[in-house]
Amino acid sequence: MKKFTAKNLKETRAIAKKFAGILKPGDIAGFSGQLGAGKTTFIKEIAGNFGLAPREITSASFIIMKTHKAAIPICHVDLYRLNLKQVPDEVYERIFANEGLVLIEWSDKISLPRDHFKVTMKILSLDSRR
Ligand code: ADP
Ligand code: MG
DSSP, rough: OOOOOOOOOHHHHHHHHHHHHTOOTEEEEEEEEEETTHHHHHHHHHHTTTTTTGSSSSSSSSEEEEEOOSSSEEEEOOTTTTOOOOOHHHHHHHHHOOOSSEEEGGGGOOOOSOEEEEEEEESSSSSSSS
């Protein structure tokens, strides 16, 4: 496990960019941490690294899964409003499809394939995160 502390948004973005550099098609990353921890922010930076405009990644309050065309397909899943029983089959299909990247917010709500990245974000203060 690697631990990083970001003093501000810029540092979080730099960490996300570095992380993006190791991601390959078929990779899955699950994000956890309280509301406002920076999960969406982190995913925007990853998406940007694959040529997608960061604004395309939204804090999905209603849409729970969206696949974007970028250098490789990027599937953004946000399970915030769901409980386990409500997770649509399409989400699992996408997770197990092994194509593109699958980036999942509130991933603790489901079980992921054994081989995945796990990013846990914690608010330390207004501008800093672990
Ligand atoms: P989540 O998806 O985890 O709910 P968001 O990425 O939507 O979180 O929101 C994080 C908020 O915290 C944003 O408004 C962002 O500007 C702010 N913020 C302040 N400092 C940081 C930091 N160091 N890293 C990430 N976000 C930060
Ligand atoms: Mg979010």
